[in-house]
Amino acid sequence: MAKSSTSTSGPYDVLIIGGGVNGAGIARDAAGRGASVLMVEQDDLASYTSSASTKLIHGGLRYLEYYEFRLVREALTERERLLKIAPHIIWPMHFVLPHSKTDRPAWMLRAGLFLYDHLASNMTLPKSRAVNFSTHSTGVPLKGDFKKGFIYSDGWVQDSRLVVLNAMDAAERGADIRTRTRLINAKRVNGLWEAELEDRTTGENYTVQARGMVNAAGPWVARLLSDTLKLPNSKSVRLVKGSHIVVPRLFDGPQAYIFQNPDKRIVFAIPYEQKFTLIGTTDEAWKEDPGKVDISPEEVSYLCSSVNRYFKKNIKEQDVVWTYAGLRPLYDDASANASAVTRDYVLDLDTRDNAPLLSIFGGKITTYRKLAEHALEKLAPVLPAVAGRSWTAEKALPGGDIGEGGFAAALERLTRAAPWLPESLAWRLMRNYGSRAYEIIGDASSLDDMGELLGVDLTSREVDYLIEREWARSDEDVLWRRSKLGLxxxxxxxxxxxxYVAARKA
Structure with missing residues (x-):
């Protein structure tokens, strides 16, 4: 079983509903301040929005167009912090922005990039620069129409692993993390929240108490307020579906591309899992119930057309090897189109009957850590248990203490310690688990000691670790969220x- 603390004898200080990046980030921060924390997630960690992102740790270059300067500044600052506390799952990436006369004017792009480079202080990533594609290697995959452009820097993240690592750190600091656990209802009783929970694995219902509650339910945040808690609320979310496609690798090199479309939306083409290219995202208003969503044929066609406008090598629907889609629960600011809806977050605090409820509207993966700090700052006056000093900006996430020299040096140390590891497996273990790779290897002195080979380089010892330490309960958890080995x-x-996973559960 993944590590969690046992139930407290009295009420929890805070009950968090939702195991996405915001819920897990708040759980980590609160547990580190000494609060007793229970976080429940109705499915697996990062089952929905937090595993369906474009997997970027970025300031959001295009948000400048909507004058979201505060958000971009905060995101750029957070980009620097996250690169330091999770260097195994987050790393810098160059983005190539081709320009043509039909797109935004070159002066506008240059001005936006200058602002992007300087909006926050102490940025360590390389500044943007102009590039001539006729002489630069990044121009090789592009059509001849594109002569010039720009290169700037941002970050890449294994999004669902970021959620898991926050939950792991929370648990190691005493938080109780329960997946496959759903909130049935909750009510205020004598200054406490009394919540009925359902264990979706056993079907058992039980009740817990908490001094405060955080509604980090993502796409369900408004529904939890209105339907589950029966509470009035003036704020709402606007659900926007974002979809992605994965195709065999379209270009060489570690760089990504950002393309401007005639409709003013942007689409990324990003190196993915060594052999593939990730393309996304779309922005479609979603009016139906939240939950699992799928890409539409129209979105597949749109994404193919977007990259075909720029790359020499065209793709078609038949080339797509995998797709994923998710709902972004954006704070409803009444914008006319989905692309313009703010990516900023709003924290709504209800303190009735001395039992506080904090609801999280909006947010983006890059700013999850700062959002957690702001959430606890807002709760602290009415929930003293979370009023401790903020601490998460400098403390590495599990596995992030990879040592001097960065990832390359850490990988070299791992291969020296376990020279019998195949090169690709050593790389993947360090890239996914950082220093925790040594826990997976344990006392193994040969590949045979890693247990049964389940496919490619996935061993039973690694799956055991995911089950015992990372709450994996199904093959989907292992192959599509803890890793992308399903590809x-x-x-x-x-x-x-x-x-194998089913046998372990039996």
Whole structure:
């Protein structure tokens, strides 16, 4: 079982509803301040929005167009912090921005990039620069129409692993993390929240108490208030579906591309899992119920057309090997179109009957840590248990203490310590787990000691670690959220993983 603390004998200080990046970030911060924390998630960690992002740690270059200067400044500052506290799962990436006369004017792009480079202080990533594609290697995959452009820097993240690592750190600091656990209802009783929970694995219902509650339910945040808690609220979310496609690799090099479309939206083409290119995202208003969503044929066509406008190598629908889609629960600021809706967040505090409820509207993965700080600052006057000093800006996430020299030096140390590891496996273990890779290897002195080979380089020892330490309960948890090995395994191998996880659960 993944590590969690046992139930407290009395009320929890804070009950957090939602195991996405905001919920896990708040749980980590609160537990580190000494509060007793219970976080519940109705499915797996990062099952919805937090595993369906474009996987960027970025300031949001295009948000400047909507004058979101505060948000961009905060995000750029957070980009620097996250690169330091999770260097195993977050790393810098160059983005190539081609320009044509039909797009935004070159002067506007240059001015926006200058602002992006200087909006926050102490930035360590390389500044943007102009590039001539006729002489620069990044121009090789582009059509001849694109002569010039720009290169700027941002960050890449393994998004669902970021959620898991925050939950792990919270648990290691005493938080109680319960996945597959749903809030049935909750009410204020004598200054406390009394919440009925359902264990969706066993079907058991039980009640817990908490002094305060955080509604970090993402796409369900407004529904939890109106339907589950029966509370009036003037704020609402606007659900926007973002979809992505994955195709065989379209270009060489570690750089990503950012393309401007005639409709003023942007689409990224990003190196993905060594052998693939990730393309996204779309912005479609979603009026139906929240939950699992799928890409539409129209979105697939849109994304293919977007990259075909720029790359020499065209793609079509048949080239798509995987797709994913998610709902972004954006704070409803009454913008006319989905692309213009603010990515900023709003924290709504209800303190009735001395049992505070904080609801999180909006947000983006880059600013989750700062959002957690702001959430606890807002709660602190009415929930003293979370009023401790902020601490998460400098403290590495689990596995992030990879040592001097960065990732390359850490990988070299791992290969020296375990020279029998295949090169690709050593790289993947360090990239996914950082210093925790040594926990997975344990006392193994050969590949055979890592247990059964379940497919490619996935061993039973690694799956055991995911089950015991990271709350993995299904093959989907292992292959599509804790990793993206589902892209690399064939059907028979995926079934083998499913059988192994099922046998462990029995």
């Amino acid at each position: 690399h395994l064939n059907q028979a191998e995926r079934q083998k993983v499913a059988a």
